[in-house]
Amino acid sequence: MDAQEWIQLSALQHYAYCPRQFALIHIEQVWADNFFTAHGNLLHERVDSYESEQRGNTRYERSVAVLSQQLRIRGKLDLLEIEGKSSTQYFPVEYKRGKPKREDWDKIQLCAQALCLEEMRETSIEKGALWYWQVRKREPVLFDERLRAVTCNAIEGAHALLATGKTPMPTDKAKRCSACSLVDLCEPAAFRRDRSGAYVDTIFLELRESESNEN
Ligand code: SF4
Numbered sequence: 001m002d003a004q005e006w007i008q009l010s011a012l013q014h015y016a017y018c019p020r021q022f023a024l025i026h027i028e029q030v031w032a033d034n035f036f037t038a039h040g041n042l043l044h045e046r047v048d049s050y051e052s053e054q055r056g057n058t059r060y061e062r063s064v065a066v067l068s069q070q071l072r073i074r075g076k077l078d079l080l081e082i083e084g085k086s087s088t089q090y091f092p093v094e095y096k097r098g099k100p101k102r103e104d105w106d107k108i109q110l111c112a113q114a115l116c117l118e119e120m121r122e123t124s125i126e127k128g129a130l131w132y133w134q135v136r137k138r139e140p141v142l143f144d145e146r147l148r149a150v151t152c153n154a155i156e157g158a159h160a161l162l163a164t165g166k167t168p169m170p171t172d173k174a175k176r177c178s179a180c181s182l183v184d185l186c187e188p189a190a191f192r193r194d195r196s197g198a199y200v201d202t203i204f205l206e207l208r209e210s211e212s213n214e215n
Contacts, residue, residue: 007158009066009075009112012151015158016105017176022158023167024182031182043097043133044078058083066116071155077113090117092128099134104150106130107141111151114143 007026015022024030052061059082067074079093092113096106107130114125131138141147161168170177170188177188 005072005159005162006067007073007155007162009073009077009109009116012073012112012154012158013105013109015161016103016108016154018171018173018180019157019161019168020170020186020188021180021182023161024186026162027165027167030185043095057085066113066120068112068116068119070119071112071115071152072159073112073116073155075113075116077117080117088123090114090121090123090125092117092125093131093138094128095131095133097133099132100130100137100139104147107147108151108154110141111143111147112155115148115151 011022011026014025050062052059054060061080061082062078064077064080065074066077077092078095081091081093083089083091092110094106094110094113110128110130114128117123118125125143127140127142129138129140170186170191174188174192177183177186180186
């Protein structure tokens, strides 16, 4: 299997947020830090520096490498809580700098971690959690059928986009661009202007053609 066909778990969040962002980073290899990404990196460095430990019946493993051969995804999860000895229960936890979101972007990454663990350890994982630095809150996430389907769609979509090697047009959701670290490199406003310019050109072309047919 070609090593390039693997997708990083963190890249799924990029794809879910904006396929163009995914393509710019993972196809064109473009990257730019902004305050949010720099702060997120610092947070992860700090989380990664903690040691694994045993507390009571629970083992806390940090920076755990995981992969799924079937889905061709791999990466690291921040924290894995392993509870019990005879019947082991796994509980993945991912740290995020911001706050809980209505959209599934962060949940997709966490669910993909669970899919990797399920394949590697031949188990089933019911839930995990996202821990948000900004609000110091741990949000439980249920790996239900809906989230699993959304996650698998994102994995398939990311693989398909990677295979084309092409960067799609900017998202129509302009609000996302204002929080995107790639906004200066992506220039979504210029693309949108070009698109509306092309639309106006088409209208004038059609008008000119209908006028010349009438004459
Ligand atoms: S600036 Fe907007 S369109 Fe461009 S990559 Fe970011 S979110 Fe996507």
